[in-house]
Amino acid sequence: MLRISQLLVDLYGCGAELDDTGFLMGVLEEAADVVGARIVRRVAERFSPVGVSVVLILAETHLSVHTWPELGYAAVDVFFCSEGKDPHRAWEVIKGALRPESFEVREIVRTIGNKGE
């Protein structure tokens, strides 16, 4: 049994380029690296006319960002199912890169594994 924190963050008024797939991929890679998470798959999808989804599948679950560049909005999920990988450190990397004017962080504690153990 493992109790971990997942972060769901809404970012408003981002100063960064939210329609740049390569940039967003790099941001998530850096966020994974800072906590020592292992990236097993990189997925990026561009929408028409604008908008990007980037997901990193990790050995420790996932990191995702979905953007609405026309609104300056991004939705970020930070989910590390491993002890000692602080999602707040990853979020700090993402915040520094996307430069939101404001944001809302929700921290959800999840019990991974067998509740009885």
Place this chain on the structure above:
Amino acid sequence: MLRISQLLVDLYGCGAELDDTGFLMGVLEEAADVVGARIVRRVAERFSPVGVSVVLILAETHLSVHTWPELGYAAVDVFFCSEGKDPHRAWEVIKGALRPESFEVREIVRTIGNKGE
């Protein structure tokens, strides 16, 4: 501005085969279909010795499942950034397929877009 509900669900004691990538992909596809979400990318990853991650990138954000077959545990995220797509309907499909003995559903209301609008 759009307010939507995201569901984070922990499933314990699942009766279904949690190491079967094709099965899990089919479950998420059905969950997307039931609400009329449009699938733009299917991603599946198997871990050694066991464990599966399946993510569907949707026009309306994402659906994901990560499994620990040895524990009968699965972590499901249902995130539809679109009005009229009820995440509870998708969760009912997933619950029916994975057959957990118990589960915990967290519903997080997110404000998508521009908070001021």
